[in-house]
Amino acid sequence: MRRAVYSVSVILALVFCATASSQTNPGHDHGSGTPAAASAPSLPHPGRTVTFPSAAGEGSGYLALPKAGGKHPALVVIQEWWGLNDWIKGNADRFAAQGYVALAVDLYRGKSTTDPAVAHELMRGLPEDRANADLKAAFALLAARPDVDPARIGSIGWCMGGGYSLSLATTEPRLAACVINYGRLVTDPATIAKINAHLLGNFGGKDRGIPPEDVRAFDLALKAAGKSSDMKVYDSAGHGFMNSNNGEGYDPAATKDAWQRIDAFLSPALKP
Numbered sequence: 001m002r003r004a005v006y007s008v009s010v011i012l013a014l015v016f017c018a019t020a021s022s023q024t025n026p027g028h029d030h031g032s033g034t035p036a037a038a039s040a041p042s043l044p045h046p047g048r049t050v051t052f053p054s055a056a057g058e059g060s061g062y063l064a065l066p067k068a069g070g071k072h073p074a075l076v077v078i079q080e081w082w083g084l085n086d087w088i089k090g091n092a093d094r095f096a097a098q099g100y101v102a103l104a105v106d107l108y109r110g111k112s113t114t115d116p117a118v119a120h121e122l123m124r125g126l127p128e129d130r131a132n133a134d135l136k137a138a139f140a141l142l143a144a145r146p147d148v149d150p151a152r153i154g155s156i157g158w159c160m161g162g163g164y165s166l167s168l169a170t171t172e173p174r175l176a177a178c179v180i181n182y183g184r185l186v187t188d189p190a191t192i193a194k195i196n197a198h199l200l201g202n203f204g205g206k207d208r209g210i211p212p213e214d215v216r217a218f219d220l221a222l223k224a225a226g227k228s229s230d231m232k233v234y235d236s237a238g239h240g241f242m243n244s245n246n247g248e249g250y251d252p253a254a255t256k257d258a259w260q261r262i263d264a265f266l267s268p269a270l271k272p
Contacts, residue, residue, distance in 0.1 A: 054137035056130035061105040064096035073270035074142040077104040078157030083112025177269035185218040198228040202258040204237035
């Protein structure tokens with residue numbers, strides 16, 4: 001049964017990746033090619049839900065805080081196509097334990113799923129302008145907090161969220177660091193020129209939606225524009241390889257290395 005669900009998810013993701021054409025719409029992005037874990041009670045998390053005004057109405061997210069006082073660096077954490085689930089909240093908790101104020105934005109505004117077909121529809125139905133407005137509002141919320149240094153805010157996302165992490169870097173000039181985990185890329189020089197953040201990217205060599213040649217073209221365009229970038233392709237990995245709930249798509253070795261790269265990148269980029 002698990003293999004059958006996996007096959008359906010792969011087909012949905014690959015068909016969608018083959019038919020999506022716009023490079024500038026991260027909301028219509030690549031869904032994870034593997035299913036999330038079966039439905040289970042939500043895990044306990046030490047953070048809390050917060051709301052904030054957004055140009056597209058009221059946004060919300062999961063806020064995880066460090067234990068120590070004082071000013072901290074901060075991260076906008078961006079979901080996969082499944083929604084704001086336990087895995088994303090767990091990543092926010094992980095960053096908080098490292099000293100970041102982490103805000104995982106709920107782009108679907110209360111909806112999440114473990115069904116690939118539903119995830120596909122939620123992603124396709126997400127208005128790009130609303131998602132971008134919510135992310136910018138989340139950045140503003142973090143920048144206004146007394147426990148955050150507004151000069152040390154970054155973003156990180158996976159899958160659909162990887163594309164939106166890059167989108168935030170193109171629309172928020174104050175963003176200091178941006179991590180893209182197998183998210184939609186751009187090569188338009190005018191769009192790339194807007195990026196001020198340092199960029200890190202982790203991609204799967206077997207990802208049919210974001211093939212290695214697209215990653216290389218993106219990296220070349222960044223370097224041609226004088227941007228700071230570090231892109232890596234894991235030859236054995238596919239799309240969604242960092243999520244341990246993703247069954248056969250999870251790649252433990254690539255994930256371990258990707259997390260090491262993320263931690264080594266964010267620390268000097270955001271911490272004094």
